[in-house]
Amino acid sequence: MAVKRTKKPLSKRRRTPVTAVVPDAGPGLHPGKQSLLPNIHSSDVPDPLSVLKSLTPSGAETTSTTSSLLTIKSSKAVARKKSSLATAQLIRRYHTLNKELSKCLARIESNNSKSTSGLRQGAIQSQQQTATDLARIAEIRQEMDDLGGLDMYQKASTLGQSKQRGGDSSKWLIPILENCHPQLDKKAGPALRLLDIGALSPHNYQKYSSWIRTTPIDLNPQDPLITKMDFLEMPVPAQKGDLFDVVCLSLVVNFVGDPTQRGEILRHSARFLVPGTGILYLVLPLPCIQNSRYMDHELLVEMMDSLSYSTLVSHHFAKKLAYYAFKLDITPKDRRNQPKKSNQPLFPKKLRHDKPNRNK
Template sequence: MAAKKKKGPLKNLAAGRPPVLHRPKSMSRTATKAIINKHHLLQKRKRQAIAKGDKAEVAIIDAEIEALGGLERYQEASLQGQRHDRGGDSSRVLMQWLKSTFSPQKPDSSRRLRMLEVGALSTQNACSKSGHFDIVRIDLKSQEEGILEQDFMERPLPRDESERFDIISLSLVLNFVPEAKGRGDMLRRTTQFLRAPGRYIDSPGLAASFPSLFLVLPAPCVTNSRYLDEERLVAIMESLGYTMAESKTSQRLVYYLWRRVRVCKGPGTVFPKKEVRSGSSRNNFAVVLS
């Protein structure tokens, strides 16, 4: 009987850890929606408690969030929402829009475009598999190897053009920012990470789509908000130097591709919180540029 081989010592702590991503058991659409909605509600209550300076209430809410599973559970629900039978990977819409821009053959590494994917949940989405992008993926809580654990609002600004990106993806990220002003700040900050519009002057195909911002939101944020409709969103984005290149509305989501057409200098136009629709059934999603 052969002797069992003795295992050697672990090289480092990481070598002995299980994989970061544990694929959750499938959740029903109802359960997925309930977790996401509950998480958003608790975050809203927490913001209100912080504004009041009620530390005891903040602690209670934090305990409720932890009992719900914290950010990890929210991300599991979000991953379930990316299943094909529930609308699937949102980047498939982006790749469909860019189909005529790219040739069928995958480019070599020197010709791939740079993408920054904020709120990345997977390294296996349509953009990743396309072969047309070198992707930097970041998220507040990394779910797998290849995703950097980082807050976009704290990411160091690019030092030069080589550190900027051709496209930024904000898919179901902006709606998770707790305050209306914070959402405006995030949209404004995207312009600091994108390359200048004139870079693609010798490539009309690329110039029609890049540099750009891929933005995905729950449809009610735009279709049923008291403070935001598509007309106001267009005005906000245009004030930041963007123009709408593509849009799509499904039952659950709204998709936009915003092309950066100019570099804005100075403070720009102010967009306060302003009612654009009345009615008790409206939600309070808003974007503020101050």
């Protein structure tokens, strides 16, 4: 009859002392001999960290080392988040100051015209308002200087379009151009001519240089390859062959504080494009379209139609940006030489969405 052997409880099992292989420490120890660490003379015992490393499998890390690496990675992530937040705050603040500056300048110009043609009481009020605006302009410009001025704003914007922050917004445009020009020979054919207004980098389209030839311009270039130019002062091409196939206005229109100048930038862009095939690439902050009291997608499309951009080729709403591609009509509707029927603007400021937390 077989007797079933029972296992001893874990608490009663004999435990074998853990031994460590101690390297050759001189004539007192035989090479390769195993010994219990307590029986070794203190002068012959290696550093505890060295013993721990010798018992750690190759490629593994100690708990303390792993913890340190995680701490470093976490610190870097926090630093990147803080840097991104600081960049966004600087850009937003500079935008706000720039818009307020434009409003002050517009009021001063309006008050000057009133003071020369209005009544005495109105002239006094205009002068008082002008004095207030001038004082505020000085404060605004001082704060802009404290932020680093336009140069620092441009650097922050350049950092914002880095690969670590999501890359530049030109990537969305490439498939649009490929669909609009299916017969384009990317290797041997003539390249598309692209005017990049407010360019932060001259290399945004470098990957496609075999079929896109870029002319980057900006008020305050951050690269010597970008031409210093005010787009509103840029001469219109005299020859049809000098017109552009693409005009890019990526986060440019929203930077301008004066609404009249914003409209003029859009109108001026049509004079640089090839009629019938020219593409206007327009990028705006998403809140300008979806969180405004006075603007939305439908109104923007209607406004662009009045400027001869009757075909909305494509549009896309991302997490923070609104992308638009408009095609220019064959016959642009240039209103410069048309008589004005009244002093009222074509699209007067009108409340469209009266909801809490909407911007202006």
